[in-house]
Amino acid sequence: MSVKTPIHDFLVNYSKKGFTRCHMPGNKGRNFAHDISEIHGAGNLYAVGADFMSAHDIIAESEQIAARLFGAEKTLYSCSGSTLAIQAMLALIKTAGGSRISAFRYAHRSFISVCALLDFEVDWIYPDEFLSAKLNPADVKDGADAVFVNSLDYYGGACDIKSFADISSPLLVDNAHGAYLVLTGNHPILQGAAMTADSAHKTLPALTGAAYLHVGDKRFITNAKAMTALFGTSSPSYLILESLDLCNKHIAQLKESGAEAFEFIAELKSKLPARESDPLRITINAREYGYSGIELAAELRKNKVECEYADENCTVLLFSTITTRTETDAVQAAFSKIAQKKPLTAVNYPVLKPERAMSVRNALFAPVQNCAVLPLEEAIGKVCAEVNAPCPPGVPLIMPGEIISREVADLLKSFGVKSIRITN
Numbered sequence: 022m023s024v025k026t027p028i029h030d031f032l033v034n035y036s037k038k039g040f041t042r043c044h045m046p047g048n049k050g051r052n053f054a055h056d057i058s059e060i061h062g063a064g065n066l067y068a069v070g071a072d073f074m075s076a077h078d079i080i081a082e083s084e085q086i087a088a089r090l091f092g093a094e095k096t097l098y099s100c101s102g103s104t105l106a107i108q109a110m111l112a113l114i115k116t117a118g119g120s121r122i123s124a125f126r127y128a129h130r131s132f133i134s135v136c137a138l139l140d141f142e143v144d145w146i147y148p149d150e151f152l153s154a155k156l157n158p159a160d161v162k163d164g165a166d167a168v169f170v171n172s173l174d175y176y177g178g179a180c181d182i183k184s185f186a187d188i189s190s191p192l193l194v195d196n197a198h199g200a201y202l203v204l205t206g207n208h209p210i211l212q213g214a215a216m217t218a219d220s221a222h223k224t225l226p227a228l229t230g231a232a233y234l235h236v237g238d239k240r241f242i243t244n245a246k247a248m249t250a251l252f253g254t255s256s257p258s259y260l261i262l263e264s265l266d267l268c269n270k271h272i273a274q275l276k277e278s279g280a281e282a283f284e285f286i287a288e289l290k291s292k293l294p295a296r297e298s299d300p301l302r303i304t305i306n307a308r309e310y311g312y313s314g315i316e317l318a319a320e321l322r323k324n325k326v327e328c329e330y331a332d333e334n335c336t337v338l339l340f341s342t343i344t345t346r347t348e349t350d351a352v353q354a355a356f357s358k359i360a361q362k363k364p365l366t367a368v369n370y371p372v373l374k375p376e377r378a379m380s381v382r383n384a385l386f387a388p389v390q391n392c393a394v395l396p397l398e399e400a401i402g403k404v405c406a407e408v409n410a411p412c413p414p415g416v417p418l419i420m421p422g423e424i425i426s427r428e429v430a431d432l433l434k435s436f437g438v439k440s441i442r443i444t445n
Contacts, residue, residue, distance in 0.1 A: 024086060024273040027079040028266035031063060032259060045256075057259050066098060066257045067250035083266045090272050091203050092211050093235040095242045097249050098265050100257040103197040104131040105249060106218030106234035110193045111135045111167075112248040113216070113241045119166030125180075126372075127152050128171060129195060130410040133417055135252075137385040143420075146170070151370035152414065154180040158188055165190045172209060173198040175330055175337065175414040177298025186213025191238060198223050200233065201301055201342050204275050210237045224301050226271055226343050227264040275342060282344040289349040293356060296335070301344075305336040311362025324355035330413045333368040333435070373432060375423035378404045384421035387444035394442050397430045403443035411436040 032055040042049045045058040059065055064080035080098065088096035099105040108131065114122070119141075124132065126145040136143055144162045148155055154174035158181070161168055168190050172180035175198075186192050193216050194209040200219035202208040209217045215238035221227035234249060236242055283300045290298075294309040307317040318331035329339035338352065378384075384406045392406050403425055410417040418436065419429045425441065433441065 024090075024270045025082070026266050026270055027082045028064070028259070028263050031079050032057065032263055035060075035063075053260065055260055055263055058256065063259070066100070066262070067246055067253065069246050080262060083262075083269065086269045087233065087265070088235070090269060090276075091208060091233070091235055093237055094239050095236040095245060097234040097236070097245055098262060099232040099234060099249065099253065100230050100261045101232070101253055102222070102230050103129075103195065103218040103220040103232045105253050106232055107131050107193075107195060108135045108138075108252040109234050109245065109248040110216045110218060111139055111141065111169075112251060113244055114167045114191065114193070115139050115141075116244050116248070117166075117240070121165055122167045122169055123161045123165040123190070124169040125154065125156060125171045125195075127154075127174070127414075127416045128169060129197070129415050130408045130417055131415075132169060132195065133381060133408050133410075133420060134385075137382045137421065140380075140382045143381060145374075147372055147374060149372065151372055152176060152416065154178050156180055156185070158184045161185075161188055161190070167191045167193055167215075169193045169195070171195045171197075173299050173302075175416075176296060176304045176335060177302035177337075179299065182209045182212040182214060191215035191241075194218070197232075198302075198339075199299070200225050201280075203272055204280055204342065205300065210235045213237070216241060221265055221268055223339070224341050225268050226341065227268050228258075228261045230258065231261045231265050231268070233265070271342070280342050281346075282340060282342050285344060285346045285349040286340050289353055292353060301340045301342070302329075303338040303340075305338070306334070307331075307336045308334055308365040308367050310359070311364055313365070313368075317359070320359045321352075321355050324358050326352055326355040332370075334370070368435075370435075371428065371432065373418075373426070373428055375419055375426060375429055377420075377422055378424050379422040381421045384423075384444055392442055392444045394440050396440050397425075397433055397438065400425045400441050400443050401427055401430050404445070405441060406444035407442040409433070409438060409441055411438065 036054040064078040084096050121142045123144045126147045146156050146160045154171045170180045192214045194214045196209050196217045197220040200221050201224040217235045219233040221231040222229045290303050294306045296304040298304045307314040313333045314331040314336040317336045318328040330337040387406050405419045
């Protein structure tokens with residue numbers, strides 16, 4: 022499949038022409054030849070139609086190519102990760118008159134922040150297990166203007182997107198870890214999601230910050246660019262845009278040839294004490310190995326393998342569509358050097374449901390004179406006034422506006438949190 026790379030081609034040609042760069046950025050291309058701003062012919066990330074400086078917009082053309090590859094009605098590029106895509110999705114629901122949303126309890130902190138900014142009332146959908154994206158559509162409350170779920174979760178579990186897509190409310194999916202699902206045929210946009218946020222940089226060969234907003238519901242196309250412009254930087258990185266442009270070619274090639282990385286990772290996964298997870302992740306049951314997940318990650322680090330995430334139970338290894346057998350062999354060799362010990366009992370991370378005292382917005386924007394930062398022990402019984410989210414996974418363990426119980430304080434302590442902002 023032949024795929025054009027209009028952004029990349031423009032940057033290559035401009036670099037060859039030897040222009041004196043009397044424009045931003047200040048590095049003048051000396052160390053980063055393709056780092057430019059919106060010069061003549063370079064397009065405009067936030068333009069609704071044709072670029073105001075050119076009869077042809079190379080960014081719009083590249084986004085159209087991505088939309089065809091993903092099966093979306095429209096695809097918009099983000100240089101601010103899935104955070105921008107999530108912000109834009111909720112803003113689009115707001116412009117459609119929405120104010121109430123049913124959402125996955127372990128949503129990323131970016132979702133919580135934009136709910137506060139846009140004044141959404143949130144009804145939480147709780148899974149049976151900590152951090153798990155396996156949710157029950159029956160738990161969506163009546164009156165929701167939209168439904169927001171995660172798929173994939175940090176352990177590599179998936180949400181039943183088709184079941185949620187059958188609900189009448191528009192389905193928004195934080196698919197930050199699953200951009201590569203375009204290659205497996207089960208990307209959320211193909212399963213009925215109205216919109217998805219995909220971080221290309223997590224599993225595709227793109228630069229950090231490269232992401233997509235995919236729109237599957239035509240009702241949200243008209244205002245999509247305007248809502249990304251509302252939250253996005255006015256100085257988007259052409260290096261990031263170029264990496265998204267080149268990802269189109271990468272995706273098209275793998276659609277034809279298949280991704281060998283899937284085979285290498287599956288082979289490695291079969292040799293390790295791994296939980297069920299998505300094709301580009303290996304989630305190790307570290308306690309079966311005789312270690313906490315954090316301890317096992319430290320042992321792997323000694324053998325030059327750095328992990329994505331670790332907690333008391335699990336160590337998570339995240340791979341990519343360009344992962345090679347050499348890399349998976351290196352991981353296997355690292356495990357072979359780690360002595361297995363007597364298995365440990367799993368730590369129970371409870372699914373807590375704190376009592377709500379006020380809205381997310383009112384708690385986050387509480388007057389400073391009504392707030393204080395307290396040690397956890399002193400904060401018990403108080404109302405949380407911040408998005409306190411250990412990263413990774415970047416998930417708040419208690420939401421702004423909720424009362425901090427003893428159980429919440431203990432859970433926060435287990436993730437290294439020592440103090441928290443509260444409000445009266």
